[in-house]
Amino acid sequence: QDNLNGLTVGFSQIGSESGWRAAETSVTKQQAEERGIDLKFADAQQKQENQIKAIRGFIAQGVDAIMVAPVVATGWDDVLTEAKEAEIPVILLDRGVDAPEDLYLTSVASDQIKEGRVAGQWLVDAVGDADCKVVELQGTVGSTPAINRKQGFEEALAGHDNLTIARSQTGDFTRSKGKEVMEGFIKAENGGADICAVYAHNDDMAVGAIQAIKDAGLKPGTDIKVVSIDAVPDIFAAMVAGEANATVELTPNMAGPAFDALSAYLADGTAPEKFIITESKLYTPADNPQGEYDTRKGLGY
Amino acid sequence: MKRSLRPLAATAVIFIIAYALSVVQFPNMLSTRVLGNFLTDNAFLGIAAVGMTFVIISGGIDLSVGSVIGFTGVLIAVLINWLGFHPLAAFVIALGVAGLFGAAMGFIIHYLQVPAFIVTLAGMFLARGGASVITQDSVPIHHDFYDTLGDLMIRLPGGGRLSFIGMLMIVVFLGGALLAHRTKFGSYVYALGGNPVSASLMGVPVAQTTVLIYMLSSMLAALAGIVFSLYTSAGYPLAAVGVELDAISAVVIGGTLLTGGYGFVLGTFVGVMLLGLVQTYIIFDGTLSSWWTKIVIGVLLFLFIVLQRIIFAASAPGGKSSEKA
Amino acid sequence: MKRLSPGRLANPQVMALIGVLLINWLLFPNFFNVTWQDGRFFGSIVDVLNRGAPVAILAIGMTGVIATKGVDLSVGAIMAVCGAVAATMVVAGYPTPIAVIAALSVGMLCGLWNGFLVAVLDIQPIVATLVLMVAGRGIAQLITEGSIVTFNDPALIFLGTGSLLGFPMAAVIALALMVLVTLLVRKTAIGLFIQAIGVNRAAASLAGIRSRMLLMLVYTTSGFCAAVAGIVVAADIRGADANNSGLWLELDAILAVVIGGTSLLGGRFSIPLAVIGALIIQAMNTGILVSGFPPEFNLIVKAGMIILILLIQSPYVTLPFRRRRPTITKAASR
């Protein structure tokens, strides 16, 4: 992989809205450093227009490759065409885009629908035939992961009539909103007695929900099952305490596979797979949560 | 007139110096590509900022522009994609809806005497909420007309491009400047910002002007939304969150007083370009972390404001007494 | 200083709060159920108090700022900064009181900075505080390095999740702060001076009011309140979330103050009514939560409620209960 040494790569990151995002940023920087890449980092503060500006800036600067974690799937045709005209390979991280496939080298992403499905499947298996009222903490209204993770989860639950999604509200992917919304759900569902499980679109909201459950005098993990997505360290800490039941990993290391693909492409022009899907691994308390916590703690979550 | 033009000149000089300094560090910044990008990438912000300039000169504020941009994008995308409208028809509808929306805000502000800050805050919630009720997904727009507009550009030597939306922004700025400085409506806007009671006693149609100002702002925001949809070929309910703050910053950096009564449309242009310059500089630098980016933007904002205060203080002895109030 | 009369209880803010609570009750019949659990009250109405506390605390400081014809956009960012300071310090092993004092000092320092820009450099408040709104969150992230700093310090956690006499600690803090600041401005001349500055700063200076110092005090107080809110919010989730703590809360705080009847053009103000304004906003949010609306309607419901409340308060819309007001105040003032 020496052929990456000394290259300049622009990276347009969405922002720093969550711990997971911070981890992705720091892992990307780490990966670049290991490979001797000069990484140009641009934070778009959640705005697509800033990402487009950043990509244009990278093009004007004449970088060797561009990585972008697109905030939204649409609207990339023009700027990607510009990059193509300037013969700069573009790699997408985290999510795909709605643009012709020849406009980018590859897309390294998880399958968000699958994440939701894995979480849902775990719940279906865990509950068995018992009746179960599930409450859902959605991500930010209109954001792609929120839409996909909701869809995947619903797919998994389809056909299991004993499982119903009783309530679904947005917790904005944040811990405090997750807690507030969960409190509301508990009040609305008979002091929480009717709730059998909570599904959160990310771990931060789940951590908030766990606190709300405890404040209501119930036992998270036992009275109310907690399943969420991302696998950040704090959810493993909760698992160690027996307060969380399952999480689906979303790896922050998207850059590693991306750089590998880039290296291969630059070496002999091998076109990498168009979609590199990262694993959506399920973690439960059986998977050595303490160990997972320790390995992840240093990653910048 | 001549003396009052000084802050505008000063802002322009600051821009040129800042640009020159950036070029010294990153020679690539002096390319037609970067210059073209300045226009294209900031087109929607610039157009929205023109409307904001009028609102602020009149002594008001419009927090709804970002949401209106988002709403317009979604509305257009839905009209074109799902309902089969021609883009031009969709544009007209979007501008009309926005016009009504702005008029309603202006109406409430004037007749119910509710502060603009709050009315437009409600407007911001309403437009954003309306967009996400229509759809939560981002809706790509596929239409030949969009491709045509997208291809409408002047290629500059050196790889730069002067896009249709960039040129549109310039036209809007020129039109805005003309409207502000050379029409009766413009003089009414300044009058309202100077002193609404006096203005009304001098015969300014205050109600009509207020309604028109907010209509103008919303319609320009809708135009910005159209430009944004051309820019991204999509409508997305979360698009352009917080653009109102960027627009306000641009207007203020451009020398318009938030207290109303003073300001220049072309100053706003320089303000938009300055913001664009800061962003481009940060991108070229490429070493700032997420947080340092914010801190640096804050510090630069501060520097511009302070610099401007110094220049204002030096250039306007007549304004002293009113300033002190 | 102000006498209680039936007229004061029938003011539009209280009516609006009652209205919103009643709507919640209609949508969710158990809304007013309160139970005693683990030594504390438990119920939706308690949630309104608890969740409304941060915005109420912000509104306490914001009221003074708005009364001087200013506005403080930076409170959300200051919350994040102060939460981050408190969290990182307890994680680093400092005793809780030190961490809390440090966080409060940082908040006051931020407020002082705003006050300096506004009072000494004469920068317009919106822009002056915009600087810290943008940079502050960056500073907070710099402190936490972008991650959520989780802590387990029981004393600090108590500030956010504990309870006193069964009431949530956050609400108790908000109430205490409200009483304290209200007494401070009403029992001294500070309240009058704040209003004077807001109405006519030039005249205030000529009348011998130290407007610069007072402005700095007002912004510093706002920074202090933001720090308290930041600590409470961090304590509540046992972690400092620099990215999201206080995000957009400045708008809620301003809204609360305006709903509380303080004009953005400065002048007369009421801190308790601003707190009621915060409760109105929270009652709306809680109502949306328990009533099971699809989340995409949240903003529309909120916008609709704001418009409704403003219409009720508008002097140009006559509602039955408003008609009596002028006569009552006049009688009371004689």
Next chain:
Amino acid sequence: MTEGQYVLQARGVTKIFGGHTALDSVDFGVRPGQVHALLGENGAGKSTLIKILTGAYQPDGGQVLVDGVPAVLENPLHAQTHGIGTVYQEVNLLPNRSVAENLYLGHQPTRFGLVDHRKMEADARLLLARYGLDLDPGSELGGHSVAVQQIVAIARAVALSGKVLILDEPTASLDRNEVERLFEVIADLKRDGLAIVFITHFLDQVFAIADQVTVLRNGQLVETRQLDSVSRTDVVRLMLGKDIAFSGATDVELVNPTNEVLLEFKGYGRKRAVHPFDLTIHKGEVVGVAGLLGSGRTEMARTMFGADPADQGSLRINGAAASIQNTTDAIGQSFGFCPEDRKAEGIFGDLSVRENIIIALQGKLGWFRALNRDEQLEIAGKFGESMDIRAASLDMPVKLLSGGNQQKVILSRWLATDPAFLILDEPTRGIDVGAHAEIVRTINRLRDDGMAMLVISSELDEVVAYSSRIVVMRDREVVAELRGKNINPGVIVQAIANNPDEVVS
């Protein structure tokens, strides 16, 4: 006189503010070619009547008739289209816009639909020349003195008035020359057949130009008379409903027997504001300050009060060196200052009369020694009575008071602090005869009580009446100090004019 038809008429007009009846079925009308003076005490309802006649307010009862036809004037613009031009009390112009734009706002000359700035400024220059004003029409209005602004307001109203010109206290801030110039213009307009309504508190002016006079008292019409059928005393009696004695002009001399020096200003001055001056002020002495508009009198007062602190010279108070760097210092030294522009620098419009009265005292007491409500009411009530402030309630916002009453509130504010030295900048501007006499009496009383005062006034008679010494200013410089037995307005004018260049503004 000409018994033509009324061009503008109020019939049985009533206006009620809250519970207060500002106008009670008042009849009033103006005929073409006539100057109609509208008189009355402060708060009599003059300005309110004007606002109804010009569509700024809507009447609660009665009708407005234009050319004998009932008309609903929706707003001032609407009135303008009927040919009614108005100068409202307190300059209501736009300080942030150019002089030319203030003159032509709403009626700017256009070319191809766009405002033609060049033509507008050229027109403005011509128009202002008629009033003896030579200034750059493109300059910002706010940069000019109140007098200039007043003239611009008049010029605008005249230009807009096809039929009726209404002037609400237009001369309050004008000096003699300017008043004369204005009267010439009015005479011209009268000849052209305009109907003119003229409100003033200066009886001389009424008798100089008016044909008819209408007197209001407490919102009610007292009488409308031909001017040639009334005497000065009649008018005053009509206004007050009783006789008052004018305090005759006294000689200017030192009244204070102790001759104790309170203040010594030496080489006191501020760059670009006021040239260094020497001035000694004794206890129990009123120093009058005379000068043309813009001669720097206000600047001198502000420098003394620390509002724009001095940057040179020294000050001794009671023999001890003192320094005044800001208004707080000044108030600490028991100074008081009633500014000339009461709207911008005097009143706190939204605060109550009570709060407006006690605020300086409270400022002196500091943050923590707050007057409670009862104390406030007592103080405010005391001055409300002794200064005869007409307000429905001490808790009503002061902005709802008439101009004269606002002035009394500000004076009360300072008297409440029990000052040793009080600066009054144009204290009688816009004040009716009754209140005027009262303020002059108050000044005399305070002087006799041992207070030192500096009073700036353009009313030379008045300055002569209460001053023990008169300082004359020109071009920001103290040019003369007059004392002795035979000081009269003529002498002052001479002192002012002792220099050939006396172009106004």
